[in-house]
Amino acid sequence: MIDVDGLSFEYPAKRALDGVGFHIGPGTVTALVGPNGAGKTTLLRCLATLELPYAGRVLLGGIDTAEEPRRARRLLGFLDEFFGLYDELTVLQCLQYWAGAHGLEGDVTVAARDAAARLGLADRLEERAGSLSRGLRQRLAIAQVIIHKPRILLMDEPASGLDPEARAGLADLIRSLQADGMTIVVSSHILVELADYSTHMLIVDKGRVIDHSPIGGAERGAARLARRLRLVLARPVAAAALAGLSVGPLDLDGEGAAVFDFAGSLDDQAALLRDLVARGLPVAALAEDHTSLQDQYIEKLKASRP
Numbered sequence: 022m023i024d025v026d027g028l029s030f031e032y033p034a035k036r037a038l039d040g041v042g043f044h045i046g047p048g049t050v051t052a053l054v055g056p057n058g059a060g061k062t063t064l065l066r067c068l069a070t071l072e073l074p075y076a077g078r079v080l081l082g083g084i085d086t087a088e089e090p091r092r093a094r095r096l097l098g099f100l101d102e103f104f105g106l107y108d109e110l111t112v113l114q115c116l117q118y119w120a121g122a123h124g125l126e127g128d129v130t131v132a133a134r135d136a137a138a139r140l141g142l143a144d145r146l147e148e149r150a151g152s153l154s155r156g157l158r159q160r161l162a163i164a165q166v167i168i169h170k171p172r173i174l175l176m177d178e179p180a181s182g183l184d185p186e187a188r189a190g191l192a193d194l195i196r197s198l199q200a201d202g203m204t205i206v207v208s209s210h211i212l213v214e215l216a217d218y219s220t221h222m223l224i225v226d227k228g229r230v231i232d233h234s235p236i237g238g239a240e241r242g243a244a245r246l247a248r249r250l251r252l253v254l255a256r257p258v259a260a261a262a263l264a265g266l267s268v269g270p271l272d273l274d275g276e277g278a279a280v281f282d283f284a285g286s287l288d289d290q291a292a293l294l295r296d297l298v299a300r301g302l303p304v305a306a307l308a309e310d311h312t313s314l315q316d317q318y319i320e321k322l323k324a325s326r327p
């Protein structure tokens with residue numbers, strides 16, 4: 022759905038992207054991560070046709086963005102890190118305006134109300150955008166860029182300024198947009214949250230792609246079949262004590278912890294826990310592993326540096 026080849030971009034005194042290439046499949050959610058100044062925003066702006074690369078190609082749904090930018094833009098929703106709103110308009114008017122600007126057919130008010138409801142803004146329709154709090158402005162900006170149900174959604178730091186409840190709401194929204202078939206790229210520094218909904222991680226550093234891989238093993242991929250679990254034992258045990266488990270052999274580290282992909286249901290997870298306890302193992306925890314994305318990121322970044 023997104024194909025990038027040999028992409029380079031330079032600001033007057035800085036090469037921000039240097040021969041970037043990758044392929045993003047349809048229906049995936051890609052976490053775009055990297056240190057400050059790595060080139061994430063520049064990359065998203067090139068994908069969104071807002072910057073013209075000095076070398077390389079970007080294809081969106083097979084459309085070359087340099088040759089047919091207007092056609093490519095119809096596939097796109099883009100949330101800029103520093104977005105602007107029409108402060109004098111109400112929430113409803115902002116959304117009606119964007120629905121009209123995208124040439125939506127049918128009743129723009131229905132589309133506007135629908136997008137507002139998805140972002141928890143249904144009771145704010147008559148408030149002026151200029152009077153909204155930072156987090157509510159962020160939600161309105163997101164509603165604006167999904168109102169035309171784009172096939173590709175690019176978001177630069179969408180969680181910044183959102184309170185914890187709204188961030189959880191954003192994760193739910195991203196999952197539901199993915200379920201609608203949208204291909205999504207999200208740049209963020211909050212890896213624990215990205216792990217909640219991303220299927221792939223694309224790491225950039227110093228304008229280059231360091232790594233691009235599915236999160237939690239290839240079989241997880243877009244279908245999110247497997248979850249990553251972390252087992253923690255109160256003390257290390259002999260490998261033989263873990264033989265014959267339904268998940269196959271587990272590789273305990275020196276402190277008695279193991280991280281592994283688990284394709285079963287929550288009932289299967291409960292059965293695994295019962296099995297571990299029945300074996301007399303000192304189980305301190307068996308839960309979804311939310312730290313692994315951060316660990317993977319740090320490891321891959323370190324490995325890429327001399």
Ligand SMILES: Nc1ncnc2c1ncn2[C@@H]1O[C@H](COP(=O)(O)OP(=O)(O)OP(=O)(O)O)[C@@H](O)[C@H]1O
Binds near residue numbers: 032035061063
């Ligand atoms: N308008 C600009 N003019 C000159 N240099 C720029 C400009 N915008 C970005 N840069 C430089 O290009 C490089 C990439 O910046 P970019 O904003 O794409 O990084 P980023 O990964 O999004 O960073 P952050 O995580 O801090 O938002 C940085 O070295 C930055 O200083």
